[in-house]
Every structure is written in structure tokens, then in C-alpha cells.
Amino acid sequence: MPLQLEINDEFAQAVDLIENSRRHLFITGKAGTGKSTLLDYCWNHSQKNLVLLAPTGVAALNVKGQTIHRFFGFPVNISVPQIENKEFKPRAVRIFKNLEAVVIDEASMLRADLLDCIDAFLRLYGPEKDKPFGGVQMIFVGDLYQLPPVINSHEHDFFAQNYDSPYFFSAEVFKKIPLQVIELKKVYRQKDKDFIDLLNHIRNNKIMEEDWKRLNSRVGAGLGGRAENFRISLTTTNKLADEINGQCLDGLDGAVYTADAEIDGDFGKEIYPTSKELNFKIGAQIMFLNNDSKNRWVNGSVGHIVGLKERDGRIRYLEVRLQQGQRLVAVFPFTWEVFKYKLEGREIISESVGSFTQYPFKLAWAVTIHKSQGKTFDNVEIDIGGGTFATGQLYVALSRCMSFEGISLKKAVLPRHILTDYRINEFMSRYSDDVELSDFSKRKMLEQAVKTQNAVEIIYRKEDGKRYRRLIMPQKILPDRLLAICLERKAPRTFLLERILNIRLHKTPD
DSSP: OOOOOOOOHHHHHHHHHHHHOOOOEEEEESTTSSHHHHHHHHHHHOOSOEEEEESSHHHHHHTTOEEHHHHHTOOTTOOHHHHHTTSSOOSOOHHHHTOOEEEESSGGGOBHHHHHHHHHHHHHHSSSTTSGGGGOEEEEESOTTSOOOOOOTTTHHHHHHHOSOSBGGGSGGGGTSOOEEEEEOOOOSOOOHHHHHHHHHHHTTOOOHHHHHHHHTTBTOOOOOHHHHTOEEEESSHHHHHHHHHHHHHTSOSOOEEEEOEEEESOOGGGOSSOSEEEEOTTOEEEEOSOOTTSSOOTTOEEEEEEEEEETTEEEEEEEEESGGGOEEEEOOEEEEEEEEEEETTEEEEEEEEEEEEOSEEEOSEEEHHHHTTOOBSSEEEEOTTOOOSTTHHHHHHHTBSOGGGEEESSOOOGGGOOOOHHHHHHHHTTOTTOOOOHHHHHHHHHHHHHHTOOEEEEEEOTTSOEEEEEEEEEEEOSSEEEEEETTTTEEEEEEGGGEEEEEEOOOOO
């Protein structure tokens, strides 16, 4: 059930800066730190003319907002030159002239080129012509260590030639304007400090030998049967999840029931929250896809269908036994709506332009790691199949679970399964000394500095444990140490890589 709202210091700072400043913000935090709660709070309490957007249709549906492309009217292949040359023009500009703030959720999936398109568009059609983002405050919410932007094979050369990375923070516009980062630090999903530390090590690819042993102690760990323990499998692919769900459904006795969705207005197939034709049986394990208005369940709650009530040959409602508290609840069809922002006077409001009515669940003996993002489970079996293929994928899977004891691994986790991107560490290290750099990230950042002859500021730990900062020019990287010129003392120095705690890139001094 939803936790009582706790407004901690970082939460309060974020709310204050959103409401009382025009600073561009990136609000981030580990899994389970309350990013979605903050988003919901700001939407319900802000006095600004703001809009909630997301890179994907499903993410937009979850925040009751619009996709970026839909709000701005962008075609799929939009580019900055098309906007600047006015090859693309919006149908109506009044709403953009009255815009005060744009909030973009799931910012880890926001591409740098798309953000530059937003900047170019708002410079032309926003409240303050030619200013970055047209004078509109930009607020990005998400965890960069989770799922990355989607880049197809044909676009890799484009990004290699034009951007330092595909992430939003590499957009050209941020070379000219500051971005303030606020990190929500209190984890609400997990309570066990050892488990939280393990998740942090995986998130930052700083996993030690003892971490490997502890993590892989969960290979084949017994969680009991699916039925009695509501065990859910997290998979890397839709195919694997569909196979598990199909096998489990076939294994149940009794008739298959089908519920047909009612679709009205402009509600595209690509954002259907669940199946148009939803097949289930009595005994099926399901996952809810909405937050109940009576607070009986939340998006991600798991339960079993135990009965149904019919009238005149039609299903009136389903009876579901929730995992939490073993509570029996009546479940009726739910209506999701697609919203569109419009201007009413000088106020931006949202109106419904389409709806999808269906029972608010999906079969959930298995779900993909991607679709589990933002959800919380008690007992998970993680099946990485042929391996992970996206940065942050294993971290997302493990951090869905409330406790370490609730995890079972189908196969051992290997170093190659933990995929991270050193460019995220490089970006985050600019704003926090607390970023833990993996050996891989250290080497990549230092190799880049040597290649481009850029100075870096390091935080270095001495033998006595004390830390100090040094501005250096890296010269050569050896297996366990770095040869560099200390720019303050103008003398060569040697630094042990294991004692370099943080690295920040600097422009080459004149």
C-alpha cells in the first residue's frame, strides 16, 4: 500500500526549486527513493503552467502525461535543422508561449538529439525567443543507472560523430547552460543495509569478491511454489516471459475466460497497458497495472484470481486474493486515459482524448525486467536467459525485490552481466563526491583525458585514510597506477588507481 508521504530534505529542496526558481533540474536517485512520488506531488501542487512528458507511450500513460513527440508534434525523424529551417512548424503556438515548466520522466531513456530538438523548438516558439529552451524551466526525473536510451544500429555513427553519449546530459544545449542535480538518497523500498549496499555496488559496478559470493548464494534458492508465495520471474525478453506465462496458464485446470477491452477515441495500440483480449483462468497469478482509488493495491501488486461473479452470462467482476495481507478484493474494469494539453485562457490544462477500459492486470508468473521498472515485489526469480544486453538491466531486476531473501537466481551472475556506462559516472561525478567509480570507469575516463589532453580533478585517498583534491594532467596509465603532472606543483606524480575515489574532467588550462 502507498507509504505516508515523507518530505525529507532533498524532497523539499526539489519541490522548492521547481516551484520557486527557473533553474534547470535533474532529480535523480537510486531505485525506491521516491522519484515517482515526487513527480506526483509536484503535478498535484504546482502553481506553474507545467506539463508532464515522457520518452515512451507507456511511461507517459503512467504519469498521465504525453509523449515528447506528441506534445511538440514532432515526427519520428525530427532533427534540429528541420526545426531551425522551419521545415517543421507546429499547428498551434499559443500553448508554448504560455509554458513555464516541462517535466520529463524516465530521463535515463531521453536521447541527447531529441533534447536538442526541444531546445531548438522552444527557442522559436517558447515564451522568450532565442533563449535556451525558450525561457522554459526543464526538469528531468530518473535514474541514469537504469534503462538507457534506445539507439538502433543505424544511429551509432551519428551519435559517435555528434555527441559524447546518447544520454540527455550530452545535448549541445548543456554546453551553454547549467544543470542542477538533486539526488534523493533515502531508500524506501529496501530496509536491510547490507542488501542496499550490495545493490549500490552493482549499480556502480564496484562489486567485490564477497559480493559475488553473497549474490550467487541465491542461485536456485527455494522460494516455495508460485501459488503459495506469489513468486514472479523477471526475464530479459518478452519471448521468455510469454513462454512462462503460457505454460503456467495451461497448467491450471478449468475454463479460459476472455475479457475484451473497450477502446474509445485516440488510444494507439503501441500504448495498450494490457491485452486487448485478456485471457485468464481461476487460479491465475496477476500483476495490477494501476493504483486503486481505494488504496487496496498499487501498480505492481501481485494477486491470484480466486473467483468471478457473472450476471446475464457476462462477467461483472473478478475476485482476487492479494499477496499483501491475503485480502480478498473485488476487481472491476478500469479506464486508462490518454491526455492532451491545451490552453484555456492563459492556463495549461490536460484533457482526455482517448480511453482504454479493461481489467487492470496482466498475467504475472513472469514479466520482463523492462516492464518491472518502478515496481516492487516480495519474491522474484531472476532469469537472465542468454545474458543481459542493456546497461542497468541486472540492477533494475535485483532492486525490484524488497529483501535479499526474496531473490532466487536461475543461473549464476557473472561480471559480464553487469553492464554500466562510464559516461554516466563521469557526468554524475561532476555533481557529487559520493559517486563510486568502478575500475573500468576510472580507466575509461583517464584514457579519454590522456587522449584529449584534458586536465582532471581527482579525489585521492592517502595511506592514513585522509582525502585530498588534486588538479592533474594524466600522462600514462599503468596496470595499477597513473603517471601524471600535478598542475598545482608543476611536477610529475604517481597515483595508485585503487586510491583514486572520484574524477572530474576539466578543460585544458590555457
